[in-house]
Amino acid sequence: MAPSPSARGHKDAGMQTNMEVDYVIDFRFASTDRSEAVQQFEKLVHALGSVGLATEVRIGDEQSLLVFVKVASEQHLFGEVYRSRVRDWINGVRAAAPKRETEEALKEEPLYEAERVRIIYQLITNPVADGGAGITPKEGEWENVVSVFPLHDHEYNKAWLKKWSTQWFLKAEDLNEIRNKFGEKVAFYFAFTQSYFAFLVFPAAFGASVWLVLGNYSPIYAIVNCLWCIIFVEYWKHQEVDLAVRWGVRNVSRIEHKRKDFRHEFETMDPITGEKIQVFPATKRLQRQLLQVPFALTAAIVLGSLIATCFGIEIFISEVYDGPLKSILVFLPTGILTTGLPVLTGILTNFATQLNAYENYDTAGSYDDALTQKIFILNFITSYLPIFLTAFVYVPFGSLIVPYLDVFSLTVKPFAENEKQLQAPKSGFVINPSRLTKQVIYFTVTAQIVNQGMEVVVPYLKRRGFSKYKEMQNERAAKKGGAAPAASENDHPEEAAFLARVRKEAELDHYDVTGDLREMVLQFGYLSLFSVVWPLTGVSFLANDWLELRTDALKICVEMRRPTPWRADTIGSWLDSLALLTWLGSITSSALVYLFSNNGLGPDGTPYQIKAWGLLLCIFFSEHIFLGVRTAVRIAISKLDSPGRQKERQERYLVRQQYFEESLNELGNIPAMGDLNEKISREALEENARESTLHSASAEERFWGRQRGWRETAQVGKGLIEAAPGGAKDKKSQ
Numbered sequence: 001m002a003p004s005p006s007a008r009g010h011k012d013a014g015m016q017t018n019m020e021v022d023y024v025i026d027f028r029f030a031s032t033d034r035s036e037a038v039q040q041f042e043k044l045v046h047a048l049g050s051v052g053l054a055t056e057v058r059i060g061d062e063q064s065l066l067v068f069v070k071v072a073s074e075q076h077l078f079g080e081v082y083r084s085r086v087r088d089w090i091n092g093v094r095a096a097a098p099k100r101e102t103e104e105a106l107k108e109e110p111l112y113e114a115e116r117v118r119i120i121y122q123l124i125t126n127p128v129a130d131g132g133a134g135i136t137p138k139e140g141e142w143e144n145v146v147s148v149f150p151l152h153d154h155e156y157n158k159a160w161l162k163k164w165s166t167q168w169f170l171k172a173e174d175l176n177e178i179r180n181k182f183g184e185k186v187a188f189y190f191a192f193t194q195s196y197f198a199f200l201v202f203p204a205a206f207g208a209s210v211w212l213v214l215g216n217y218s219p220i221y222a223i224v225n226c227l228w229c230i231i232f233v234e235y236w237k238h239q240e241v242d243l244a245v246r247w248g249v250r251n252v253s254r255i256e257h258k259r260k261d262f263r264h265e266f267e268t269m270d271p272i273t274g275e276k277i278q279v280f281p282a283t284k285r286l287q288r289q290l291l292q293v294p295f296a297l298t299a300a301i302v303l304g305s306l307i308a309t310c311f312g313i314e315i316f317i318s319e320v321y322d323g324p325l326k327s328i329l330v331f332l333p334t335g336i337l338t339t340g341l342p343v344l345t346g347i348l349t350n351f352a353t354q355l356n357a358y359e360n361y362d363t364a365g366s367y368d369d370a371l372t373q374k375i376f377i378l379n380f381i382t383s384y385l386p387i388f389l390t391a392f393v394y395v396p397f398g399s400l401i402v403p404y405l406d407v408f409s410l411t412v413k414p415f416a417e418n419e420k421q422l423q424a425p426k427s428g429f430v431i432n433p434s435r436l437t438k439q440v441i442y443f444t445v446t447a448q449i450v451n452q453g454m455e456v457v458v459p460y461l462k463r464r465g466f467s468k469y470k471e472m473q474n475e476r477a478a479k480k481g482g483a484a485p486a487a488s489e490n491d492h493p494e495e496a497a498f499l500a501r502v503r504k505e506a507e508l509d510h511y512d513v514t515g516d517l518r519e520m521v522l523q524f525g526y527l528s529l530f531s532v533v534w535p536l537t538g539v540s541f542l543a544n545d546w547l548e549l550r551t552d553a554l555k556i557c558v559e560m561r562r563p564t565p566w567r568a569d570t571i572g573s574w575l576d577s578l579a580l581l582t583w584l585g586s587i588t589s590s591a592l593v594y595l596f597s598n599n600g601l602g603p604d605g606t607p608y609q610i611k612a613w614g615l616l617l618c619i620f621f622s623e624h625i626f627l628g629v630r631t632a633v634r635i636a637i638s639k640l641d642s643p644g645r646q647k648e649r650q651e652r653y654l655v656r657q658q659y660f661e662e663s664l665n666e667l668g669n670i671p672a673m674g675d676l677n678e679k680i681s682r683e684a685l686e687e688n689a690r691e692s693t694l695h696s697a698s699a700e701e702r703f704w705g706r707q708r709g710w711r712e713t714a715q716v717g718k719g720l721i722e723a724a725p726g727g728a729k730d731k732k733s734q
Helices: 005-016 034-050 074-090 102-108 113-125 154-164 172-182 184-199 201-213 219-246 282-289 292-319 332-358 364-411 435-480 493-506 513-530 537-559 574-595 612-638 643-668 682-694 699-704 709-723
Strands: 023-028 053-061 064-071 145-149 266-269 276-279
Touching: 023 034, 023 053, 023 113, 023 493, 034 053, 034 064, 053 113, 053 493, 064 074, 064 113, 064 493, 074 102, 074 113, 113 145, 113 172, 145 493, 154 172, 154 537, 172 184, 184 201, 184 219, 184 513, 184 537, 201 219, 201 537, 219 513, 219 574, 219 612, 292 332, 292 364, 332 364, 364 435, 364 513, 364 574, 435 513, 435 537, 513 537, 513 574, 574 612
Parallel strands: none
Antiparallel strands: 023 064, 023 145, 053 064, 266 276
């Protein structure tokens, strides 16, 4: 039966409106006693109401409620906006103090959507002492609150995806729209990826030319690529400042948010501000941070052992084993890595998180930066170690190592027909010189395509599978006669489409921009460290990143809940990772060029042709040249002007000009010296003389009391000039 026109109208309206909802709170009570759940729910809505938020509740599914939240009074929101902007001014984010008349200030500087959504989120989650409701999802007394999320604007999302699918480069207006909708943290990711994509045009074109003319391992390409990496990283540092000023978040990282899990040892008074602060001794934190050294070593040993083992098995099967099913068995190491590596990485990531919590950082920013550094160590090992093993172990030492790899014959022994098929040659073994190139191509092309599929396809399949599983459960329960009524049965017709959409969004995953940033930084590492092996790396990344920008937008709009619009003025500690990879790239590129300087053939599996002093000298000079060039590029780029810096200078000038004019206006209200003076007369002078004899006066007071005002000074000066002996005489007297 076809839906009626009114039903279709309600559905269309439900998809086009958010019912003025600011946030949705998913409250689940499946594992909680009903009476306790009722108390927790009453406490939740009371806490929301106490901070000026209006609430509506609807059924989510059989064991959850959806609490819809919006600001009850715009005046209350204006007060929160004023507090937020005053905090920005105190911390140096804003050049001038915000006006007390908030409505007038909002006319001059309108409240953009991401700012509104962020302030309301802080109103929900901030501690009660800071004026918030103190609701912390999944923690403490709020364990029934599963998530707090804003709703997607589907009309905007549709227009966004359509617009991006028809243009090659993102404009400044596109980035501003992302900032206004999703906040500065997400906008910085897209700005970084767009800048990286634009910069990739040169290494893609140059790399293709070098590959056609000079081939692999070109020293010219290595030098140019290293210079490109330096320029890009230093330019992005410059660009970050420009974007931060343009978006009004310069120095926003100074606004430190205390972590809920921070445990102080004592309280003291700040000697500068006089406020009471909670302190955890820096020496004690340093002692805990030293545990990062054994953690890094353990991670390197555990992950390195697995990767090296699979590396050895793969070489044994592909270059030693000569039995049946070789073309299939060669994928055995890949299967082991695919299965074992995520498990070990997950265990080490959990350990890194626990170690980070044990280090007890006081602010959320310092906690996130420290965790990012630990995760980067794990990613560095899993991403780059296989290529390092091939380039600096297999290529120079393959002929010495391969004869001893028969220890891995156990992996394929059940398939071998005789022992001869499992024996490595004791002499005359020749390494595969193209192995390194093929491996780089895999990581820079195949792996990138796989990651794209994992980002977009897997979440879709996961969501569809979960939905299908629920349908099957309901059908099975219905057959047994115990099926609960559908949550949507009691929905009002004009809300039905809207509530169905909200229930779907509540099931989506949380979007974490850190994962996308990590992906881009690791990709940059392949270009910096190993693209000299295959100069077409830039071409692959250029095509991948054009698609990456669009698939990430699709992921945010369709596969993930709308992110909370947090502010940022940088991409964080990932910038340090970029600098580290650029420095390492200068070393690995020079080493690879030296090792493969014999027409790209390499050392042929034996280290005897490698001159250690030549290799070390090559690395030494390349690193020191890198440091000098980086300093020169940094100085040159710092001289560049930009719209953001011009805006910053203009704002500072206007603030100074405003204060200067206000000061001049105040001085103008003070009477001039001449207006304070009375007429000079003989009687007035005699009166002053009597007062000076009756009252004791210091020498300074008597000095400044001999002449009263500028008129008397002018009169006395005139007399002194006329009484002066000699000098030029008046022409008339002549």
